[in-house]
Amino acid sequence: MYKKGLYKVKSNNKIAKDVYEMVLEGDTKYITKPGQFINIKIDGLYLRRPISICEYDENSIKIIYKVVGEGTNLLSTFEEEKVLDILTGLGNGFETNNSGENPLLIGGGVGTPPMYELCKRLINEGKNVTVVLGFNSKEDVFYEEEFKKLGAKVYITTVDGSYGQKGFVTDVIKDLNDYTYFYACGPIPMLKAIYDVTVTSRRT
Ligand SMILES: Cc1cc2nc3c(=O)[nH]c(=O)nc-3n(C[C@H](O)[C@H](O)[C@H](O)COP(=O)(O)OP(=O)(O)OC[C@H]3O[C@@H](n4cnc5c(N)ncnc54)[C@H](O)[C@@H]3O)c2cc1C
Numbered sequence: 001m002y003k004k005g006l007y008k009v010k011s012n013n014k015i016a017k018d019v020y021e022m023v024l025e026g027d028t029k030y031i032t033k034p035g036q037f038i039n040i041k042i043d044g045l046y047l048r049r050p051i052s053i054c055e056y057d058e059n060s061i062k063i064i065y066k067v068v069g070e071g072t073n074l075l076s077t078f079e080e081e082k083v084l085d086i087l088t089g090l091g092n093g094f095e096t097n098n099s100g101e102n103p104l105l106i107g108g109g110v111g112t113p114p115m116y117e118l119c120k121r122l123i124n125e126g127k128n129v130t131v132v133l134g135f136n137s138k139e140d141v142f143y144e145e146e147f148k149k150l151g152a153k154v155y156i157t158t159v160d161g162s163y164g165q166k167g168f169v170t171d172v173i174k175d176l177n178d179y180t181y182f183y184a185c186g187p188i189p190m191l192k193a194i195y196d197v198t199v200t201s202r203r204t
Contacts, residue, residue, distance in 0.1 A: 003087070007024040012079065021064050022062070040086050054113035064113040129150075134169035170193045
């Protein structure tokens with residue numbers, strides 16, 4: 001069930017190239033699972049902009065977004081105390097009870113944020129979590145330390161090799177054999193490539 005509400009911006013800081021972390025204060029009781037998203041109304045724009053929930057508690061939501069166009073550009077200018085009209089409780093979210101003991105979490109670019117709350121939950125449940133994050137370049141990388149602080153084993157890949165392992169998330173995943181389940185969020189080509197190195201290659 002979704003719910004419309006008013007949320008106050010508590011902080012809005014740049015954390016990587018064109019990438020911002022925003023904390024919002026307001027009612028979170030309709031958020032039920034990691035991996036859900038919110039839909040933000042931005043003054044002057046007809047369509048709401050969907051952004052994944054990175055982390056939440058009883059009265060705050062953290063999101064991470066990349067400036068790619070008009071809506072996210074406006075979002076990046078919002079200061080503390082700005083009030084936003086937001087829909088919460090959207091999306092199915094991730095189940096943690098399928099994960100087995102060694103779940104693998106894969107995030108591509110701004111597909112990384114929803115993995116954070118999921119990682120927190122899985123670690124609180126006593127699971128050994130491995131996280132593989134893929135970015136284009138060093139200046140795009142974010143949340144490596146945050147995932148490490150939760151207790152996850154973290155691999156970073158960059159396409160240009162300027163940070164972490166050179167290449168794509170699949171260059172790391174193809175050599176990982178002991179994960180029990182995987183969760184992924186990112187661009188469709190990344191998801192197709194993950195399918196190829198996990199499901200397809202294990203059938204042959
Ligand atoms: C479920 C979900 C979760 C997401 N989570 C994240 C996240 O955590 N972080 C992140 O950085 N990005 C996330 N995105 C992508 C993010 O929603 C887009 O980058 C953002 O909407 C772009 O808006 P913009 O106005 O800046 O760009 P624009 O270039 O203005 O918009 C991009 C294009 O999409 C169109 N458009 C914009 N909004 C809508 C809409 N609601 N319906 C149909 N067309 C639309 C615009 O008209 C334009 O053609 C998510 C997307 C989805 C669907």
